[in-house]
Amino acid sequence: MKKFLVLYRSAVSARAQMAAATPEQTKAGMDAWMKWAKKNEKMIVDLGSPLGDSKRLEGQSAGKGDETISGFSIVQGESLQAVTKAFADHPHTHMPGKSSIEVIELLPVPGM
Numbered sequence: 001m002k003k004f005l006v007l008y009r010s011a012v013s014a015r016a017q018m019a020a021a022t023p024e025q026t027k028a029g030m031d032a033w034m035k036w037a038k039k040n041e042k043m044i045v046d047l048g049s050p051l052g053d054s055k056r057l058e059g060q061s062a063g064k065g066d067e068t069i070s071g072f073s074i075v076q077g078e079s080l081q082a083v084t085k086a087f088a089d090h091p092h093t094h095m096p097g098k099s100s101i102e103v104i105e106l107l108p109v110p111g112m
Helices: 014-020 023-039 080-086
Strands: 002-010 044-050 055-058 061-064 069-077 099-106
Touching: 002 080, 014 044, 014 069, 023 044, 069 080, 080 099
Parallel strands: none
Antiparallel strands: 002 069, 002 099, 044 069, 055 061
């Protein structure tokens, strides 16, 4: 099995989304995520979480990070295509505004 890092991207940060959501919207969102997670539980290594503020390190300086990355997961599957197919109906794809899911294969480290 190969492992994959999944990045959830949004035009609005996870912190801002969570602050603006009503309790009912939060529950509906979590219910949708948990339904998807149950359907795909065999592939999930770490369901992940929303992400907060970040910093971009370049040499000795630190600047504003990429705020479009709003969450992550780690999953496993036979191929990039198989994992990508499982995310076709993920609740993140139904968010209002510009959102996307990026699936990145984690390469094995020789000797580890």
